[in-house]
Amino acid sequence: MSSLMQIGELSERAKVSHRTIHYYERLGLVKPAEREGVGYRYYDEVSVKRLEKIAALKRLGLSLDEIAAVIDLYFEEASGIKGKEKVLEILQAQLAKADAQLSELTEFKRDVETNIARMQALIAEAKQG
Amino acid sequence: MSSLMQIGELSERAKVSHRTIHYYERLGLVKPAEREGVGYRYYDEVSVKRLEKIAALKRLGLSLDEIAAVIDLYFEEASGIKGKEKVLEILQAQLAKADAQLSELTEFKRDVETNIARMQALIAEAKQG
DNA sequence: CCTAAACCTACACCCAACGTCAGGTTCAGG
DNA sequence: CCTGAACCTGACGTTGGGTGTAGGTTTAGG
Structure with a gap:
């Protein structure tokens, strides 16, 4: 009696x-x-x-096909012995991608902060220049 | 004589x-x-x-429209006085987005690392179990 | 002067990731 | 038993981000 839900409720809850x-x-x-x-x-x-x-992985820029390739890792016990090393490869690739994205994002954030400061300075200047 | 290039060369150089x-x-x-x-x-x-x-911003998940809204900040002097506050708004939204993305990405990375460790343990186990 | 390579415009087409619409079925409550 | 809400499928439409192609023009080098 695990109380299942219909698609409408799932839709609402998962947005x-x-x-x-x-x-x-x-x-x-x-x-x-x-x-x-x-x-x-x-x-x-x-x-x-x-x-x-799935939504989280999408936000990281994965396509639905790429997500399909890894989503089971999060919800199923590891698949048969033969595939484990391939799975490991996929995960390591994702880690590398995440690292790259992290540093790019960090740099981007610095840039944005710089630009914000610049804008604020210009606005202040204009307001009392 | 700033040695301009044609579209073919630009295409190659910018990939x-x-x-x-x-x-x-x-x-x-x-x-x-x-x-x-x-x-x-x-x-x-x-x-x-x-x-x-542009390519870098795309990798961060910005749409071409969003990129169009900010790209000039990187290459031109600040646009007319009237628009500065709107630009500031855009930038602050981007900063918030970047922050959200950063924490999500960090969490994702942790997950992936956990899964990698799990996989490695399982593989080691299988190899000498 | 001629030709091939590089360029031009304009339109059509492609894929991913959905949304819309139409027409039919199922189910819960009164 | 009946009705309205929730669900179903299938076909078609849409948007973003491009690519392909046809048919014409420009230009540099021999």
């Missing part, structure tokens, strides 16, 4: 439209915990987390 | 197709330093930097 959920399902990103006969989709709590994780 | 350069020009992201009559486009060194900056 994702139901059409998007359908779309993600076709791409293999999410699937209902249960689907009796040919009827409604029923989801569990994990689906909420899964959609939130 | 951006000439079609994309045309496209960016329509969006107001770049423009040739010179264009005699109705003929070829001629670019200077600044254009190379500009395209590289």
Whole structure:
């Protein structure tokens, strides 16, 4: 009696439209915990987390295909022994990408801060020049 | 005699197709330093930097429209007095966005590192279990 | 002066990631 | 049993960020 929810509630809780959920399902990103006969989709709590994780990965700039390739790592026990080293490779690539993005982002932030200071100075100057 | 270059060279140096350069020009992201009559486009060194900056901002997840809104800050003197406060607003929004992205990215990195450790443990275990 | 390489414009087309719409089904409450 | 809300599928539309191509022009070098 794990209290499943329908797509409407999932949609609200994960802040994702139901059409998007359908779309993600076709791409293999999410699937209902249960689907009796040919009827409604029923989801569990994990689906909420899964959609939130997908959103987070998207914000990092991953495409849906790239996300599909790694999302299971977050929600399933490690796949068969043979694939573990490949999974490790993927993770290390993502780490490298994250590092690169971090330094680029840090630099960007510095630039923005510089520009903000410059703007504020110019505004102050204009206001009492 | 500042030795201008044509679009082909710019394209090669900035690693951006000439079609994309045309496209960016329509969006107001770049423009040739010179264009005699109705003929070829001629670019200077600044254009190379500009395209590289655009690429960097794209990697941070900015749309071309957002980039258009700020790119001039990097290459021109501050625009007219009236717009300065709006520019400041844009910059502050970008700073907030960058901060959010930074913390998300940091969290993501931690997750990936955890998963890497987990994978490595599993692999080691499998190799001598 | 001629030609090939590089350029020009304009329009059509592509892909990812959705959203919209139409027409039909299911389900819960009164 | 009936109705309205929630759901279903499938086809088509849209937006962002480009790419492809046709048909014409410019220019540098021999």
